[in-house]
Amino acid sequence: MGVSFDKVDGSIWLTFENQPAPNPVPEKDRAARLVDPGFGRIFTDHMAIVRYDQAKGWHDARVESRANFPLDPATAVLHYAQEIFEGLKAYQRDDGGVNLFRPDANARRFRNSAERMAMAPLPEAVFIEAVEQLVRIDRDWIPGGEGSLYLRPFMIASEIFLGVKPSANYIFAVIASPVGSYFKGGPAPVSIWVSENYTRAAVGGTGAVKCGGNYAASLRAQAEAIDHGCDQVVFLDALERRYIEELGGMNVFFAFDDGSLLTPPLGTILPGITRDSIIALARDAGTTVREEPYTIQQWRTDAASGKLKEAFACGTAAVISPIGKVCSASGDFLINGGVAGPVAMGLRKQLVDIQYGRAPDPHGWIRTVF
Numbered sequence: 001m002g003v004s005f006d007k008v009d010g011s012i013w014l015t016f017e018n019q020p021a022p023n024p025v026p027e028k029d030r031a032a033r034l035v036d037p038g039f040g041r042i043f044t045d046h047m048a049i050v051r052y053d054q055a056k057g058w059h060d061a062r063v064e065s066r067a068n069f070p071l072d073p074a075t076a077v078l079h080y081a082q083e084i085f086e087g088l089k090a091y092q093r094d095d096g097g098v099n100l101f102r103p104d105a106n107a108r109r110f111r112n113s114a115e116r117m118a119m120a121p122l123p124e125a126v127f128i129e130a131v132e133q134l135v136r137i138d139r140d141w142i143p144g145g146e147g148s149l150y151l152r153p154f155m156i157a158s159e160i161f162l163g164v165k166p167s168a169n170y171i172f173a174v175i176a177s178p179v180g181s182y183f184k185g186g187p188a189p190v191s192i193w194v195s196e197n198y199t200r201a202a203v204g205g206t207g208a209v210k211c212g213g214n215y216a217a218s219l220r221a222q223a224e225a226i227d228h229g230c231d232q233v234v235f236l237d238a239l240e241r242r243y244i245e246e247l248g249g250m251n252v253f254f255a256f257d258d259g260s261l262l263t264p265p266l267g268t269i270l271p272g273i274t275r276d277s278i279i280a281l282a283r284d285a286g287t288t289v290r291e292e293p294y295t296i297q298q299w300r301t302d303a304a305s306g307k308l309k310e311a312f313a314c315g316t317a318a319v320i321s322p323i324g325k326v327c328s329a330s331g332d333f334l335i336n337g338g339v340a341g342p343v344a345m346g347l348r349k350q351l352v353d354i355q356y357g358r359a360p361d362p363h364g365w366i367r368t369v370f
């Protein structure tokens with residue numbers, strides 16, 4: 001495998017060896033799977049994979065048939081959860097070309113996640129190259145219309161050792177899954193359950209890192225939300241149990257009657273790329289956006305007084321989901337009468353239009369693959 005010096009950022013980067021799948025899914029079957037793919041159960045023919053060990057560094061970069069990983073039962077990730085991931089999408093434009101949305105931001109966040117989890121940082125250029133190679137080889141799997149190809153880069157600790165220490169070996173891989181439009185006939189507002197028994201992240205912990213462990217720790221609270229008839233859980237801060245942090249996998253925004261927006265500050269929340277993009281688009285339009293703490297009590301009061309007009313959750317998978325109802329042990333309340341509002345829907349359209357290349361891209365967020 002060729003190893004060369006990347007002049008752009010000075011990092012080592014790799015030449016990927018391409019081994020196209022000998023038996024890809026036949027075109028007819030693929031077309032059938034793309035009709036209503038749902039989320040995360042259908043996969044493309046290939047994966048990108050790069051290995052790391054302390055002696056060789058990053059090496060053995062390939063794009064090959066999607067296949068099982070043989071893992072020894074003592075592989076570190078299976079015991080101590082040294083694992084991180086990312087999520088981004090490839091979008092088919094009306095002219096047949098393909099866009100990625102801010103893959104550089106995912107690459108940077110992946111690097112930050114690796115550092116926090118004491119894993120080998122992957123050069124950002126290698127991350128982007130792996131994603132692009134996979135999109136190129138599996139281009140035919142990108143659904144048209146409002147669908148997209150969800151890309152899932154991830155890294156696992158692959159050293160075979162039961163001692164507790166940072167792994168000496170890692171596997172970085174990217175898989176891809178065609179996904180449909182999250183919403184048919186417009187996004188349905190979600191109901192959310194305020195978790196008072198469980199928290200997601202504490203100061204000094206891993207809340208700002210995209211690691212599987214955060215999700216494992218959130219599942220009990222999510223199950224509690226479902227038990228209470230809600231779609232999603234929203235977490236409060238771990239210290240005072242008052243401030244809204246975020247949902248299990250989405251950031252949150254509040255829209256007020258004076259036209260301003262508020263979103264919880266960075267720190268223990270995941271720094272969402274959708275969150276960052278919404279802040280930028282809103283500020284472009286002259287909207288005041290505050291990144292400030294907001295309590296559940298204030299939320300309830302502002303919803304009752306009419307000061308709060310809308311609330312919505314955001315993330316790559318669903319883009320923007322309006323929040324219609326908030327439920328908690330101390331009672332429920334509706335937001336905007338339980339229906340989607342114009343602020344959430346307007347921002348959603350703006351963002352989606354940029355992603356699909358239907359609107360100008362003033363911030364240079366789009367990277368065209370084709």
Ligand SMILES: *Cc1c(COP(=O)(O)O)cnc(C)c1O
Pocket residue numbers: 087210246247248249250251270271272273274275314315316317
């Ligand atoms: C990935 C993620 C988000 C959303 O991030 P995006 O970059 O907008 O997709 C929000 N919260 C958590 C916990 C996440 O893991």
